[in-house]
Amino acid sequence: MCKAAALHRYLYITFNRSFIVNKFLIKDLMVPISEYATVPVGATLFEAYLALEKAQEEYDHDKYRHRAILILDKNNQVIGKVGQLDVLRALEPKNEKFDRFEDISKFNFSSQFIMRLHEQYLMQGEPLSDICKKGAQIKVEDLMRAPTEGEYVEEDTSLNTAIHQLVRGSHMALLVTRDNDIVGILRLTDVFAAIFHTMKECGIDDQ
């Protein structure tokens, strides 16, 4: 590509990024909190799943499915989030031997070596055999993660800033606030879809 063409492409993309962030507002892209899967503190893992399923059926009809559950305290304030990985992590076998594998990486063993150890260990047992029991026993507060400072975004913040927050923190979603209340969830998947929708509309491939 010649210098002039490269400059033209740069200006085009810059312009369109500006266009994207102006075209979409956070409140347009976010999922309102009322449509999101939530459970109170004290709920079991299974109850959390039922809430997720209900939210899916009632509100989310697009092809991107809910992937997390918000945990509310008695004042209905969000105090944590449970994602798919958190659930799988909670279902893994937990004992002293397994925990000891976890920190072996600090002794400079290769990741391949550590993976083999896990495989060997998991093959010895049947980690998912008591999944029903675990689903009824595990409380959401035992596996939830409290949102970090970088996971909140004000409703009227520019989408550009929100994108930066998602990228910088490798977050799957941000909690959207209005006057310190959480009013919605801005999901990575919705932001991603909006950007590519815009690209498609402006026919960037033809340039």
Add this chain to the structure above:
Amino acid sequence: MNALEKLFIRIVQRVNINLRELEFDAKPYVWDLIPKNQMTKFYAFYGIAPDHPLSLQFKHSGLAGSYFLGQCRVSNSLLYKCDVRGDELKKKGDKFQFKDFKIPIFRDEEIVIEDSAFIKTLIHNFSHDPETLEKFFIKDTISTHYANIHGSPSSGCFLGPFSTVDLTTMWDCIIGTFSYVQAGEISHLNIEPGTVWVQSPGAFNFLYRYPIEKLKDYIYFSAGIKPQGIFMDFVESRKEDFQKVFDVVNLEPHLNVPESASLDRYAVIKPKMDIGENVLVSQRAYLENASLGKGANVQENCFIISSRLEGYNVTAHGAKIIEANVGKNVFVGFNSFLRGQPGNRLSISKESIIMPHTIIDIAEPLTIPSGHIVWGLVTNQDDLEVNSISIADLSKIKTRFTKGNMFFEGSGKRFVSAFQDRIHHILKANGAFFNSSDNSDQGHAQKNQNMSFNTIQPYPRGEHEGLFPTIMIQP
């Protein structure tokens, strides 16, 4: 508060600043461990030998009961009953091999201790860090009972009792009780108690971790309490024997030893002893009712009781052998505790390697076959099956294997040869292969015979009570 207490606070603060990332506070661990009223009670002393350069400098430090040899500078530090043995430091003109580099040594190496506190710690060997070959530095570091800092420059570290850092530069690390680390260079690591880690990057990686509840019977250390357990009971019960040796200025040798052997004047020797040629017994070693065959060596803080060592044995710093028969060319690593019982003896067959920080404590007879490598906690035959492998089998490992609490990755062959090369080097350095007919292969056993000792004393009273005046000792 006198100068000594102020100094201690300063040292603790410097260590804490270095270890802030690990959220560690050294004060509750060590404040009562250094007996401040005893810092006036014991003299310090140094060796003079024709074969070692002499350059000592002590400044604003307490040195009670500590020993120095070679080239060493100590400032703003507290040393209680420590050994700082500079008889293996590099000399001007030596060449240090590091990977493809052959680095010339441009001046005699010295041990430089600053802003540190050590209790009954051994500092020995030479700096293996290619970035600091002429200066074996130890600063902002605290170590506790019977720790070994062996060829390991240190900055901002804390070492628990009976821990060893071997040939490893360490920055801002906590080395847990009875842990052994030989890893080249480490930083900002908190090594849990009972960890045995031997790593040569790109070649092999060995890790064993003790079952912590069982280890507590042998050694336990926590904030606010002194180290306790079988190890401490064992050494404390023999403390008075050492006191006698240190109280007497001129001690007449009461045991005939071959001319090629060396029995340190500050070792405890109790009947009946049989010492072979080229044997080296270092200071603070304890021998009782034992036989040491040709070329055997017993290093600092070792105890050999009711045992027979066939010859060419390395018993590394702090190892203890009780009621055992030990075959030729057996290596017993740092701080190992090998205890048989009368009538239930431990037999270690020839050419076996007992890894550093191994505990073999048996109530029934146990034999370790020849050419085996043993690690971890062994109390019976079943434990031995889990915690040992033949050297031949280990040499065949090319990728990885695990056994019990032990993890190994890399080349077994290189792991074995690293140990065997080192054992040979230790025997050679200690004079085990000395040939009296042509005086070849002299080592510590022969050179240490020509040694005399001077004592130095601290301020007995006043603001500087327990501290030593600034002293420079030059040839």
